Amino acid sequence: MLYGITATAIALLLVALLTELLRFPALRLGILDRRRRRAVPLSGGVAVVLVTGLVAAVGDAAGIAPLGTGVGTLLAAGACVGALGLAADVWRLRWWIPLAGTAVAAALVVPYEETGVPGGLLAVGWVVGLTAAFRGLDHADGLAGTVGVVTAFGVAACAAAELMDGIAVLLGVLAAALAGFLVHNWHPARAALGACGSLFAGFVLASAAVFVRAGHAAGASAGVVFALTAVVCADAALVVLARWPARRPLACGGPDHLGHRLRRLGLAPRAVTLLLGVGALGGVLVGVCAHTGWASGGAVLWVAAVAAVAVLALVRVPVPPVSPPRQRSSTASAQVSERLRVRNG
Template identity: 90%
Template sequence: MLYGIAATATALLLAALLTELLRVPALRLGVLDRRRRRAVPLSGGAAVALVTCLVAAVGDVTGLAPLGTGVGALLVAGACVGALGLAADVWRLRRWIPLAGAAVAAVPVVPYEETGVPGGLLAVGWIAGLTAAFRGLDHADGLAGTVGVVTAFGVAACAAAELMDGVAVLLSVLAAALAGSLVHNWHPARAALGACGSLFAGFVLAATAVFVRAGYGAGASAGVLFALTAVACADAALVALARWPARRPLVCGGPDHLAHRLRRLGLAPRAVTVLLGAGALGGVLAGVCAHTGWASGGAVLWVAVPAATAVLALVRVPVPPVSPPRQRSSTTSAQVSERLRVRSG
């Protein structure tokens, strides 16, 4: 208990500090998110991944908070996905490459002895899909971090109910690291998670949720998993519903996500993040209650119906057309840094 409190406090402080320290290297190397009105350095993702892995590894090695069977391998796989995301941030890899990497990384971490092979294959698809969906949330200041913190604490509560103390500590550390990075990612953002942080967080959240629900029925587990990750699922469903009829690629970026459409309705950036964070909290509460037996499985419908209604309503909101992927600019990192200094000055 004491280690868990100390670990979360340490992770929060270290992530906030490291996000700030990595801003300068990210600026100089040109590792920036240029989708926003002003370019934002992608220093938060590396900070979240490094701090989470470091603090969790210390607890496991010292025996103060053992991760448990299979969770260490899960964390290593998550670190590999985060490294692939960092490569995507630096070299602008095609979006399907991290998605394929997440699927490959999920294969050895699924507990097939409890899920069975068919269920395990479905779990692999779920982990890869949610990882990609969580990356899609990193399109607005503070959104991915806020939803990640809420989801991590929800899955941690489910893990604690199953007496998976190592998983609960790992998720608490991840939530604290995301909160530390969120200090710099809140609007107006000075740093962002990027593919590194969003893929790492999404993979760890999805894989640990599968661990917690392993052994339960597939139908009930699907409902609980949806409730715990309702905002990410709704965002992915909205993008798919909007792009599929127009035959646009599902994995490319574009201004047609939840936050984009809410902004076009007149909501302020911070209001959008707070609203979607509240939606994530509602889903998490329903998922935790359904998992622990405090509410019947029908509680998930209280999440599914509003989510479906919101998706069907927001898909009608007009958005700018999705532009084709841009080629990497030939502008040097020194020129980018100089332009940012001029703008900030």
């Protein structure tokens, strides 16, 4: 208990410090998130991955908070996914490369002895889908961090109920790391997660949920993990529902996510983050109660109904057309101009 509190406090402070220290190298190297009105350095993702891995690994190596069977592999696979995301941030890899890497990592960590092969393959698909969806959620200041903190605490509570202390500690450290990142990502953001941090956080959350629900009935497990990640799933469903009929690409970024549409309705940036954070908290509370038996499966259906109504309502909100992804300039003069523009605001 004492180590968990100490570890989360250390993770929060280290990420807050490291994110600030890495801002300037990210600016100089042009590693920026250009989807927002003002380009933001992608220093938060590296800080979250490094600190989460370091704090969890130290606790495991010292024997203070052993991660347990399979959780160390999960953390290592998540770090590899984060490294692949960093490569995508730096070199703008094609969309399918991080997706394929995530699929390989998921296939290596799923506990097939408890899920069975068919269930394990479904779990791999779930991990890949949620990881990609969490990356898409990183489209507004503070949103991915806030939803990530709430979801991590929810899955940690489910893990604690199953006496999976290793997963509970890992997710507590991840939640604290994301909270430390939010110091710089709250509107107006001074740093962003990027593919590195969002893929890592999404992968760890999705894989941990699979570990916690492994061995339970498939239908009930699907309901619980959906409730725990309701906002992430709703955002992905909204994008698919809006783009698929129009035959627009699903992989590229665009101003048609939950946060964008709520802004079009007149909500302030911080109000959008708070609203979706409250929505995530509601889903997490239902998911934890359903997992522990304090609520029936009908409560999960209510979460699904609310999410469906929100998606169907927001899909009607007009948004600008999705533009093709911009290519990074290959000339030195363009890079210098971009850096000067960012520094001058």
